Amino acid sequence: MMDIIFNMLMIFLVITAFFMVFTKDISTAVIALPIYGAILVVIFVILQAPGPAIAEAVIAAGLTTVFFVITINKTEY
Amino acid sequence: MSRMNAMFKKLYKLVLVVSLAIFLFIVFDEIHNLDNNSKRYLSEHYISEGVQETGAINIVTSVLYDYRAFDTLGEATVLLTAAAILSFLVPLGKDKMLGTTFTMIVSQTTKFFIPFLAVLGAYLILFGHLAPGGGFVGGVVMAVIPILLTITYRVEFSEYKFKPAKKKLAEDIGAIGFILLGLVGVVTGSNFLANGQANFGPGNTGELISAGLIPFLNLMIGIKVGAGLAIIFNSLIKEK
Amino acid sequence: MELAYVVVIILLSLGMYTIITKKNLIKIVMGFTILESSLILLLILVSYKPGGAAPILDKPYEIVVDPIPQALALTAIVIGASVTAVMLAVVIKIYKRYGTLNVDELRKLRG
Numbered sequence: 001m002m003d004i005i006f007n008m009l010m011i012f013l014v015i016t017a018f019f020m021v022f023t024k025d026i027s028t029a030v031i032a033l034p035i036y037g038a039i040l041v042v043i044f045v046i047l048q049a050p051g052p053a054i055a056e057a058v059i060a061a062g063l064t065t066v067f068f069v070i071t072i073n074k075t076e077y
Numbered sequence: 078m079s080r081m082n083a084m085f086k087k088l089y090k091l092v093l094v095v096s097l098a099i100f101l102f103i104v105f106d107e108i109h110n111l112d113n114n115s116k117r118y119l120s121e122h123y124i125s126e127g128v129q130e131t132g133a134i135n136i137v138t139s140v141l142y143d144y145r146a147f148d149t150l151g152e153a154t155v156l157l158t159a160a161a162i163l164s165f166l167v168p169l170g171k172d173k174m175l176g177t178t179f180t181m182i183v184s185q186t187t188k189f190f191i192p193f194l195a196v197l198g199a200y201l202i203l204f205g206h207l208a209p210g211g212g213f214v215g216g217v218v219m220a221v222i223p224i225l226l227t228i229t230y231r232v233e234f235s236e237y238k239f240k241p242a243k244k245k246l247a248e249d250i251g252a253i254g255f256i257l258l259g260l261v262g263v264v265t266g267s268n269f270l271a272n273g274q275a276n277f278g279p280g281n282t283g284e285l286i287s288a289g290l291i292p293f294l295n296l297m298i299g300i301k302v303g304a305g306l307a308i309i310f311n312s313l314i315k316e317k
Numbered sequence: 318m319e320l321a322y323v324v325v326i327i328l329l330s331l332g333m334y335t336i337i338t339k340k341n342l343i344k345i346v347m348g349f350t351i352l353e354s355s356l357i358l359l360l361i362l363v364s365y366k367p368g369g370a371a372p373i374l375d376k377p378y379e380i381v382v383d384p385i386p387q388a389l390a391l392t393a394i395v396i397g398a399s400v401t402a403v404m405l406a407v408v409i410k411i412y413k414r415y416g417t418l419n420v421d422e423l424r425k426l427r428g
Contacts, residue, residue, distance in 0.1 A: 087338070090334070090338050093337070094330050094333050094337070095330070097333060098326050098327070098329075098330040101329065101330075105326065119385065120383045120384060120385050123385070124374070124381045124384065127374075127384075128374050134374055135373050136374060136381075136384040137372055137387050137388050137391065140384050140385060141391065148388075149392075152395060152396060155396050155399060156395070156399050159399035159400070159402060159403050162406075163402065163406050166407070166410060211391070213391065213395045302395070305399075306399075310402075312406070313409070
């Protein structure tokens with residue numbers, strides 16, 4: 001059961017990454033970034049790594065997205 | 078002709094990336110150290126002796142702050158360098174707000190939310206040697222508070238609550254405190270940043286005040302990371 | 318666990334592809350983020366042992382996963398965030414100086 005969930009999460013991760021790279025609209029790609037981070041957090045928890053999971057949840061899903069949004073706001077895209 | 082050239086260029090880049098992927102695949106297939114049953118003597122030692130030697134339950138924290146504390150010092154230096162580069166790139170000019178005004182619901186919810194964030198950050202910092210978390214993550218949670226204030230209200234309000242001079246002072250206190258706590262090991266006749274070898278007494282493992290210097294090092298790193306990331310964000314948003 | 322290593326290779330190649338082909342500077346920074354996260358995923362995968370417990374030893378466990386790659390991954394995540402912030406500040410500076418984010422036009426402007 002856990003193997004099936006893990007493999008499905010891996011496939012979702014690849015799909016989200018391809019979506020992030022190949023969309024035309026830049027703000028759609030930026031909003032897909034926290035989804036990518038959240039899937040990565042669940043994978044880390046399954047792989048028994050709670051410390052990197054918390055760090056990834058706080059930094060990748062929170063802080064980096066804010067930085068990207070500020071950049072888009074400043075460059076008026 | 079130029080269209081053909083562009084197509085050739087695109088194909089060339091694609092072939093480059095695919096060949097990189099095939100090379101990595103061959104390398105991963107050849108390396109047998111990646112499989113999970115191989116013996117790793119250093120980590121075996123950390124797992125079997127780490128709790129007695131350092132007193133911290135969380136082995137990741139004891140690796141970060143005791144066995145390999147120099148790595149953490151280098152990481153703190155990288156953060157300091159990033160904040161310094163941003164200060165050089167973005168000179169202090171006029172503030173520019175985001176130009177969006179929110180309704181009352183957003184501002185009241187933010188005001189309601191901030192104490193919980195502060196408690197979460199303090200818990201993550203102080204219980205870093207007992208539970209997943211630690212100085213880095215707690216510092217980032219602390220740095221989210223001025224970011225929320227800046228986005229919801231404006232830069233002036235955030236800088237009125239958290240003065241820039243005080244943020245710089247907090248970052249300096251974190252950096253210097255880490256070095257001074259490292260020098261305590263030298264004073265007591267051991268190495269720089271020594272904790273387990275210097276016999277500070279691991280205490281009762283599992284309690285809040287235990288594991289020698291590790292909680293204090295966690296506190297210093299938390300202060301430093303929080304102030305540094307808040308300074309980085311303020312520099313980014315003040316760009317005209 | 319074989320699929321996981323294939324996913325790591327795919328993500329690393331995708332990040333490389335984004336960096337060398339995309340025209341928008343923000344997309345290029347996003348490619349750096351994907352590349353870095355794939356390496357963190359590789360570190361966590363190396364540390365995993367089947368049936369192992371997380372490295373928080375409140376009581377003695379039989380099998381415990383490897384703590385050293387997890388500490389390295391924690392370091393890499395925090396450094397990656399600050400490096401991303403520096404890259405985005407440089408992107409904002411380039412936009413203020415040249416008025417565009419397209420890499421080809423930047424190349425033309427430089428002459």
